[in-house]
Amino acid sequence: MxxxxxxxxxxxxxxxxxxxxxxxxxxxxxxxxxxxxxxxxxxxxxxxxxxxxxxxxxxxxxxxxxxxxxxxxxxxxxxxxxxxxxxxxxxxxxxxxxxxxxxxxxxxxxxxxxxxxxxxxxxxxxxxxxxxxxxxxxxxxxxxxxxxxxxxxxxxxxxxxxxxxxxxxxxxxxxxxxxxxxxxxxxxxxxxxxxxxxxxxxVSAALAIGAAVLNSAEPLNALREALDATVLINGKVIDVERRTGGGFVRGSLIIEGTGDDRGRLLRVEIQNENLIALEDGRLRASVPDLITVVDAQTADAISTESLRYGQRVAVLSWPCDPIWRTERGLATAGPRVFGYDIDYTPVEELTHVRP
Amino acid sequence: MxxxxxxxxxxxxxxxxxxxxxxxxxxxxxxxxxxxxxxxxxxxxxxxxxxxxxxxxxxxxxxxxxxxxxxxxxxxxxxxxxxxxxxxxxxxxxxxxxxxxxxxxxxxxxxxxxxxxxxxxxxxxxxxxxxxxxxxxxxxxxxxxxxxxxxxxxxxxxxxxxxxxxxxxxxxxxxxxxxxxxxxxxxxxxxxxxxxxxxxxxVSAALAIGAAVLNSAEPLNALREALDATVLINGKVIDVERRTGGGFVRGSLIIEGTGDDRGRLLRVEIQNENLIALEDGRLRASVPDLITVVDAQTADAISTESLRYGQRVAVLSWPCDPIWRTERGLATAGPRVFGYDIDYTPVEELTHVRP
The missing domain is CATH 3.40.1610.10 (CV3147-like domain)
Incomplete structure (x- = not known):
């Protein structure tokens, strides 16, 4: 390095x-x-x-x-x-x-x-x-x-x-x-x-992901391909709730779709990390799978503390390491551990159907 | 043992x-x-x-x-x-x-x-x-x-x-x-x-003090002699304030004199231990010297948590180990460490003068 x-x-x-x-x-x-x-x-x-x-x-x-x-x-x-x-x-x-x-x-x-x-x-x-x-x-x-x-x-x-x-x-x-x-x-x-x-x-994966974003004229596409990620939504941040206490940041985020995603709303639940993404009350992605909010232009990650009303963003989700999908993995860091009363479903099985 | x-x-x-x-x-x-x-x-x-x-x-x-x-x-x-x-x-x-x-x-x-x-x-x-x-x-x-x-x-x-x-x-x-x-x-x-x-x-001292109390027909006198203590007051508990928080008990105690001490009031300030004794706004005894409230009959110590309105008690004070009276000793556990804006005076120099 x-x-x-x-x-x-x-x-x-x-x-x-x-x-x-x-x-x-x-x-x-x-x-x-x-x-x-x-x-x-x-x-x-x-x-x-x-x-x-x-x-x-x-x-x-x-x-x-x-x-x-x-x-x-x-x-x-x-x-x-x-x-x-x-x-x-x-x-x-x-x-x-x-x-x-x-x-x-x-x-x-x-x-x-x-x-x-x-x-x-x-x-x-x-x-x-x-x-x-x-x-x-x-x-x-x-x-x-x-x-x-x-x-x-x-x-x-x-x-x-x-x-x-x-x-x-x-x-x-x-x-x-x-x-x-x-x-x-x-x-x-x-x-x-x-x-x-x-x-x-x-470490190699982080370097490769970062290089893909840095070296591409279309960083968002390059990132999606490098991660083999699902784009949950392209849109604009219209609501951010956030509070810090007990060493943790908790909150939620609402993104309104733009362009092809106009008319859609995605809600992301946050506890330090982005844990759950919901649309029309249906699960789109869930911890331990990864959910990241990135800048629509640069594909740079936007941290929980940096979220602001009006940001143009894309929300990406992609599969976690297989160890997190085992029974003990989900008992350690599945959605129920964080207080969500839902069964984990791998992100690649949660496809969006237009209403 | x-x-x-x-x-x-x-x-x-x-x-x-x-x-x-x-x-x-x-x-x-x-x-x-x-x-x-x-x-x-x-x-x-x-x-x-x-x-x-x-x-x-x-x-x-x-x-x-x-x-x-x-x-x-x-x-x-x-x-x-x-x-x-x-x-x-x-x-x-x-x-x-x-x-x-x-x-x-x-x-x-x-x-x-x-x-x-x-x-x-x-x-x-x-x-x-x-x-x-x-x-x-x-x-x-x-x-x-x-x-x-x-x-x-x-x-x-x-x-x-x-x-x-x-x-x-x-x-x-x-x-x-x-x-x-x-x-x-x-x-x-x-x-x-x-x-x-x-x-x-x-350890020997604790055993000797306890034995003096246990083996005497006049335990309070025996205790006073064993400790070479000053009796600050003989009286009745007429007020107890106490609250627990942050791992500490804080409060205060007022004792009304009885018998020869009729007409006197002694106030004891408590932070887990009895730290300060005051009478008529004058200091009678102060940490690091020892201040103990005992049952007037049995001479058993009454702990901070066991103090109750109406108890018949004596309050005794006696000198701490000389190490606590050094400059560094007082900087470690003198009255100012506990937030009292007073200079330490050895208990044997704080004699009570009847008003």
Whole structure:
């Protein structure tokens, strides 16, 4: 990963962020600074990590509106790496993004550069999710073993939770006490343990998605093709409701169709990420499938906090990684987990029929 | 420490709890059960702990109204001991009470019994205080190094804070996330490091105070003599204000004098513990000196939660350990720390003059 790759990576991660995952811009600044200071970051396929090599999954946690990358000292990854090496009794071989969507997909470049370690071409979500147990490692039944948090002050907290739900609960409390923002490692695992427990190829995918948008004269078409996405609607934002509380942003969005979509209305329900899309009371797309609102001209992702009345947008949806469609995947991050009383149906089976 | 010692220990710790420190009764039940199951607990002077022997200061943290001893599995000390031995690379030699006042003075008997370790005749406060950095080890300038918390579910959290204030902030957040109650070790130190950094002889003192009350036909006189205390007032509770929030109990108490004290009113300000006593707008006693409300007949301590209108009581005050009267001691737990805009004056210099 070089400085030249960062614009494509940032666009790709923002699109995979489905409206959440924090602002990519500050992640880009951190990554650029770290590459300039510590050098380029090799991106390696999981197959290249030795079976007993330790992988350090990292993510910033905190309310997305806090902009956690702004509140970091830069030394948090060192504190965490040292603690993990103490705990596991051997060196860390590579860094991994816990969450490719949003800033947590970009910032690991900075963290890996700071540590002089390669970045694994994989992550824990293949998208963004609001809670720390919503990762493929949890779905695959891996023990959370330890959660290590470092904050800008230099406080280091290590949690050995009884399960992933307690990990989320305690980690979030520590994060709030530390000023609503912290760097976190969880589900530390070896190369061998990672096979089948993480989502592979997602750093490359983010780069490819971003490059498709950047290098095309018709970015929206290029993006739709790169993702093999369904365009749920082309239109205009006519209503945005949003409130921040308890470290989460909740709200909804209404888009009125324009052009060929005139006369249609799409409603998107938001909890940090875009979770559900409805039209005429019928489901058009649902978490864990990805739903992203993009600028109609540039195809840049529009984050939950950046939504404004009058924006010309397209709403795209595309399939999540197969692990999220398993029974345990849906029990972890399906629509009912977020309080929606609906059964999950894959987006490719939810076709729109004109009334 | 045998089963027969527990009634005196409990009374002594309640009196040193100055109204706070949690209910001693559940601590007694735990200690009795643990002694019956695991055997008696040797109480050893600090001088008997080898210079390089590791001392494990333990306390329950949480709102006193939660009654944290009720919410423990009994295995928390084992989780914490194992973690501390991992972190420090050698065995723990003895348990110490972090806070002799209230239930945290009694429960260490249970924890030491469970671990098969002796209990050091010392503690970190010589009384009860509401915050974890209010310990002699902090006043003596010892680093907090690590804070280890275990909860009833089995979650284990280890904090390496940058200072004692961050330790308090993060530990309390973890405690709340774990259900408002946890067992905690902090300021782990060797026998050599403990000399001058802890308050010695306080387990013996609690036993002696309790025994004086239990074995006398005039318990109130016996208590006053054992403590060399000033009796601030003998009277009747005529007003109690109390509210619980943020893990703390705040309130105040008014006592109307009876007998020789007829015509006098004493006001006691409470923040978990009894902190300030005022009469006619003049200071009679102030934190860090100890102020305890006791039953006029039995001389049993009346905790903040047990105060009721109409109780016949005596209010006693006596000097704190000299470490609390140092500049750093007063900066840590003097009246201004609790929001009172007054200079500390030792209780023995605050004599009452009849109007």
């Amino acid at each position: 070089t400085l030249d790759d960062l614009p494509a990576l940032a666009r790709g991660c923002a699109i995979l962020g489905t409206g959440g995952g924090g602002h990519v811009e500050t992640g880009v600044l951190k990554a650029a600074k770290a590459i300039a200071e510590f050098g380029e970051v090799p991106v390696v396929p999981l197959a290249d990590v030795p079976p007993d090599g330790l992988i350090l999954p990292l993510s910033g946690i905190g309310a997305p509106t806090v902009g956690h990358e702004m509140l970091m000292s830069g030394e948090e990854p060192v504190l965490i790496r040292d603690e993990v090496e103490r705990l596991f009794g051997r060196p860390v071989a590579a860094v991994m993004s816990s969450e490719i969507g949003g800033s947590n997909g970009v910032s690991p470049v900075a963290w890996a550069a700071r540590l002089g370690l390669p970045l694994v071409d994989a992550d824990g979500m293949g998208r963004a999710f609001p809670e720390v147990q919503m990762v493929a490692m949890y779905v695959a039944g891996r023990p959370v073993n330890v959660v290590v948090l470092a904050d800008v002050q230099g406080n280091l907290t290590t949690i050995r939770p009884v399960d992933g739900l307690w990990a989320e609960r305690i980690a979030r409390a520590v994060c709030v006490a530390c000023g609503a923002s912290a760097l976190m490692a969880d589900y530390v695992l070896t190369g061998e343990e990672a096979r089948g427990s993480v989502i592979e190829g997602t | 045998t089963l027969d010692d527990l009634p005196a220990l409990a009374r002594g710790c309640a009196i040193l709890g100055t109204g706070g420190g949690g209910h001693v009764e559940t601590g007694v039940l735990k200690a009795a059960k643990a002694i019956a199951e695991f055997g008696e607990v040797p109480v050893v002077p600090l001088a008997d702990v080898p210079p390089d022997g590791l001392i494990l200061p333990l306390s329950g943290i949480g709102a006193p109204t939660v009654g944290h001893e009720m919410l423990m599995s009994g295995e928390e000390p084992v989780l914490i001991r194992d973690e501390v031995e991992r972190l420090f690379g050698r065995p723990v030699a003895a348990v110490m009470s972090s806070e002799i006042g209230g239930s945290n003075g009694v429960s260490p008997v249970a924890w030491a019994a469970r671990l098969g370790l002796p209990l050091v005749d010392a503690d970190g406060m010589g009384r009860a205080f509401p915050e974890v950095q209010m310990v002699a080890m902090y006043v003596a300038g010892r680093p907090v190094n690590v804070v280890v918390l275990a909860d009833v579910q089995g979650n284990l959290t280890t904090i390496r804070p940058v200072d004692g204030l961050w330790a308090e902030r993060i530990a309390r957040a973890v405690c709340v996330a774990c259900g408002a109650s946890a067992l905690m070790a902090d300021y782990v130190l060797t026998g050599e490091e403990a000399r001058g950094s802890v308050i010695e002889g306080t």
